[in-house]
Amino acid sequence: MKIAVCDDNILFQEEIKNLLYEYFGRLSVEIKLFSNGMEFLRAVQSISNPFDLVFMDIEMPGIDGLETSRQLRKKNRDLFLIFLSSHTELAFDGYEVDAFRFLTKPVKRDKLWKALSDWEKSRLSEERICFNLGDRSQVLSWSEIQYIQSENVYVNVVTVSQRILVRMKMKELEKKMPESMFFKPHRSYLVNLKHILSFDSKKIRMADGLEVPLSRRHAAEFRNRMMKFLNR
Incomplete structure (x- = not known):
């Protein structure tokens, strides 16, 4: 499966990538890292197979995560989005683009595990x-x-x-x-x-x-x- 992490914090990118490898195993998942919304949207346009799951930081310079997700939703209504932010009050913004889950930073391991487990159940039941x-x-x-x-x-x-x-x-x-x-x-x-x-x-x-x-x-x-x- 393909997972994208779009976040301007390089240290956080590596942290969540390692957690995802721990959960899924390195051989069963391909993880792509992006530092801003424009970089992510350009990649989506050039990739033939879309991502199965996207972790999207809401607060990023340039095009923020919300606007990036709006543009993404115009082309893909079924993609699973998990929003990330250190500000819990931004969680409600996720409803606008039908985000699957909101995780606060720093991401706790048990919260991430629960989100991934729920995502797997939703994904499998819909296939x-x-x-x-x-x-x-x-x-x-x-x-x-x-x-x-x-x-x-x-x-x-x-x-x-x-x-x-x-x-x-x-x-x-x-x-x-x-x-x-x-x-x-x-x-x-x-x-x-x-x-x-x-x-x-x-x-x-x-x-x-x-x-x-x-x-x-x-x-x-x-x-x-x-x-x-x-x-x-």
Whole structure:
């Protein structure tokens, strides 16, 4: 994922960059640093893939963070913005540009962690996929999919309200889905951690009652992933 930090304080840039690496891991996130609004807007125009999340300092010389965000919103209404400022009274300015969160400086580690966790939940719940079913297409959000079962060149996609059969290989679908939401406990299944009702060392029980086998070599990894998911 791509994250931008737009702040005129170089020391703060490095501080929040290190905190983001600590939270996500260096290999799973690309962080770009910008010192003013104009520099950031020029970069956005030249980048083909937009940022997933932007940390925006409200008070900057030249174009401040609020005006930078106004211009950004003209091109991207869906981008997640987190405003930064040492003045709490400026938090209300974020409503104008639909900021996701406001963090006061200096940023506290637990407050940042909470904001990132909430952002991940919002981001994952909004992501969608379109399945081609031949004569029609079916659009689903990842969050409503309970589990996926492989059947040779087909997959059964099971949601809370329906089951659809899609001509697609499991590996192809696995590349598209949000990694932190799904787990592969067995070569024939992908389960949504959100829809797990109970589990032990040998099986996982889904919300609809299905018991999915949990292979011994994946048991420890599954427990760690499940605990991390529940404690977000």
